[in-house]
Amino acid sequence: NAGVTQTPKFQVLKTGQSMTLQCAQDMNHEYMSWYRQDPGMGLRLIHYSVGAGITDQGEVPNGYNVSRSTTEDFPLRLLSAAPSQTSVYFCASSRPGQRRYTFGSGTRLTVV
Amino acid sequence: AQSVTQLGSHVSVSEGALVLLRCNYSSSVPPYLFWYVQYPNQGLQLLLKYTTGATLVKGINGFEAEFKKSETSFHLTKPSAHMSDAAEYFCAVSGMNRDDKIIFGKGTRLHILP
Numbered sequence: 001n002a003g004v005t006q007t008p009k010f011q012v013l014k015t016g017q018s019m020t021l022q023c024a025q026d027m028n029h030e031y032m033s034w035y036r037q038d039p040g041m042g043l044r045l046i047h048y049s050v051g052a053g054i055t056d057q058g059e060v061p062n063g064y065n066v067s068r069s070t071t072e073d074f075p076l077r078l079l080s081a082a083p084s085q086t087s088v089y090f091c092a093s094s095r096p097g098q099r100r101y102t103f104g105s106g107t108r109l110t111v112v
Numbered sequence: 113a114q115s116v117t118q119l120g121s122h123v124s125v126s127e128g129a130l131v132l133l134r135c136n137y138s139s140s141v142p143p144y145l146f147w148y149v150q151y152p153n154q155g156l157q158l159l160l161k162y163t164t165g166a167t168l169v170k171g172i173n174g175f176e177a178e179f180k181k182s183e184t185s186f187h188l189t190k191p192s193a194h195m196s197d198a199a200e201y202f203c204a205v206s207g208m209n210r211d212d213k214i215i216f217g218k219g220t221r222l223h224i225l226p
Contacts, residue, residue, distance in 0.1 A: 004155075033213065033214075035216070040121065040218060041218060042118075042202060042216045042217050042218035042219045043156075043202065043216040043219075044216075045213055045214075045215070048213055058213065059215075090155055090156070092155075092156075099144055099146065099161065099163075099206055099214060100158055100161070101148075101156070101158065101214065103155030103156045103157065104155055105153075105154060105155050106153075106154075106155055
């Protein structure tokens with residue numbers, strides 16, 4: 001089925017560990033983005049990309065890295081996990097200018 | 113800079129009653145406006161969007177929203193609530209440029225009372 005696939009769905013990390021959240025889409029969408037969702041805070045933009053080789057920072061980029069080597073994939077890297085990064089992470093994609101985001105089902109991350 | 117404010121983090125309505133979820137936006141450029149819905153343990157899905165043209169926008173599941181520039185509002189309504197409407201609703205704003213990012217509000221959780 002076409003859509004946005006996020007892996008893993010759940011993850012527990014220890015403080016200081018690093019990991020990569022995977023996001024892949026098969027709709028040939030140029031625009032991809034990462035959000036984190038926290039209770040009472042809504043969705044906050046971490047990083048986004050308007051095409052392969054191009055990334056930019058969103059509202060809350062500190063502690064996260066991204067790269068976009070292909071149109072399909074947009075991984076999010078946590079360099080040194082902190083309890084403040086406990087959250088639900090969503091990846092989304094769209095065609096340029098369309099702004100009809102397709103969201104993945106999310107990754108629930110707990111940092112202990 | 114762009115932002116949205118959703119009034120009320122929780123709203124409760126009786127089944128069959130009018131649903132009204134409030135959203136006010138701030139934008140230095142003509143905005144595009146959106147409502148997304150999130151059902152439990154799922155990602156967000158688009159309900160409706162305003163870009164240009166008609167200010168009353170109809171979406172899925174009987175929802176509609178009206179863009180009022182003079183009030184900087186984009187409130188979401190549905191004439192008759194259904195139990196299946198229980199979810200969290202997010203208002204969002206972006207600019208009109210091709211690569212403008214979308215900024216989401218904090219969300220309103222809608223509860224439907226039997």
